[in-house]
Amino acid sequence: MFITELKSLPTEDICLQFGLANHSFKYLCDCGFASQLTVADCRDTNAIFVSHTHIDHFINFNGIVRHQLAIGRRVIVTGTVGVAKNVQAQLLSFNWNLLKYDDQAVSYEIREIDEAGKINRFLIETPKWELQDLGELPSAYIYENELFKVRCALLDHGIKTVAYLFETQEKVSMQMENCPHKAGRWINELKTAFLTQDWGKEIVIDANTTRKVSELTPFIQREPTYKMAYVMDFAATEANREKIVELCADVDELFMECYYSSEDMEMAVKNKHSYASFSAQTAKLARAKRVIPVHFSRRYHEEAQKQLILNEFFAHFGENQP
Ligand SMILES: [Zn+2]
Numbered sequence: 001m002f003i004t005e006l007k008s009l010p011t012e013d014i015c016l017q018f019g020l021a022n023h024s025f026k027y028l029c030d031c032g033f034a035s036q037l038t039v040a041d042c043r044d045t046n047a048i049f050v051s052h053t054h055i056d057h058f059i060n061f062n063g064i065v066r067h068q069l070a071i072g073r074r075v076i077v078t079g080t081v082g083v084a085k086n087v088q089a090q091l092l093s094f095n096w097n098l099l100k101y102d103d104q105a106v107s108y109e110i111r112e113i114d115e116a117g118k119i120n121r122f123l124i125e126t127p128k129w130e131l132q133d134l135g136e137l138p139s140a141y142i143y144e145n146e147l148f149k150v151r152c153a154l155l156d157h158g159i160k161t162v163a164y165l166f167e168t169q170e171k172v173s174m175q176m177e178n179c180p181h182k183a184g185r186w187i188n189e190l191k192t193a194f195l196t197q198d199w200g201k202e203i204v205i206d207a208n209t210t211r212k213v214s215e216l217t218p219f220i221q222r223e224p225t226y227k228m229a230y231v232m233d234f235a236a237t238e239a240n241r242e243k244i245v246e247l248c249a250d251v252d253e254l255f256m257e258c259y260y261s262s263e264d265m266e267m268a269v270k271n272k273h274s275y276a277s278f279s280a281q282t283a284k285l286a287r288a289k290r291v292i293p294v295h296f297s298r299r300y301h302e303e304a305q306k307q308l309i310l311n312e313f314f315a316h317f318g319e320n321q322p
């Protein structure tokens with residue numbers, strides 16, 4: 001599962017960090033001003049998933065860069081069409097005459113998803129920060145590593161915003177109690193073949209025993225994956241709702257914008273945001289197991305006002321507040 005931590009206080013912008021057990025890198029969703037984000041957090045960040053570049057979601061990108069300059073790695077930044085130029089513009093707002101390129105320098109690979117689902121990549125390196133076209137990413141996942149993969153949907157918020165679904169990679173375990181063979185190195189080979197559906201592959205169990213993957217499948221069990229979603233600024237429309245429900249179906253953990261109370265629905269419509277009851281009903285339709293409503297308008301600066309929005313959200317979601 002993912003270990004999630006909000007790095008922004010409820011009165012601040014939005015910035016969510018997540019990681020996984022026994023994995024040294026961290027990941028960020030959006031980079032609004034967030035007072036809980038540490039220097040070490042910035043250094044350990046391996047990818048930044050940007051919903052959109054309104055100032056409250058992107059102002060601290062430079063704050064993160066400040067601590068990444070000498071990490072000697074390529075960091076992935078994802079977002080909608082135009083995010084590469086936004087990244088470049090932030091970097092070009094400084095003078096870099098003392099910075100040279102070397103193998104300790106950071107570089108950024110920016111991935112933009114368009115409405116057709118095409119993902120274009122750009123590389124940007126110190127000290128000139130020119131956008132170099134890396135071509136299309138031939139994958140349905142905007143990001144994938146050995147531990148998790150990321151799907152997304154584009155929502156309407158006046159501009160496009162990216163909603164992200166993070167899902168752990170599929171894992172299998174062996175049911176050795178019913179298996180007539182002794183455990184050994186062959187198990188890893190079998191698991192890999194199973195996950196790539198290589199049913200005909202011959203697995204050498206010992207000097208006298210060889211079995212096809214298809215013969216060994218009764219001893220393998222799929223483990224459930226863990227799904228976490230991050231769904232920020234979106235207009236309260238049926239079209240957005242449909243996309244969110246599809247992307248977030250049966251999600252384990254859902255971070256969702258709850259910018260306005262239903263009382264201020266008019267303002268929500270005007271500013272193409274959601275409101276508490278709409279977000280809650282959408283999360284319910286998606287059968288989300290746990291929802292964390294976040295990103296409240298600054299007009300609700302008092303704790304009691306935020307509490308009212310949360311009460312409203314959970315009254316419509318149909319469960320007690322965690
Ligand atoms: Zn916005």
Ligand SMILES: [Zn+2]
Nearest residue numbers: 054056057233
């Ligand atoms: Zn926002």
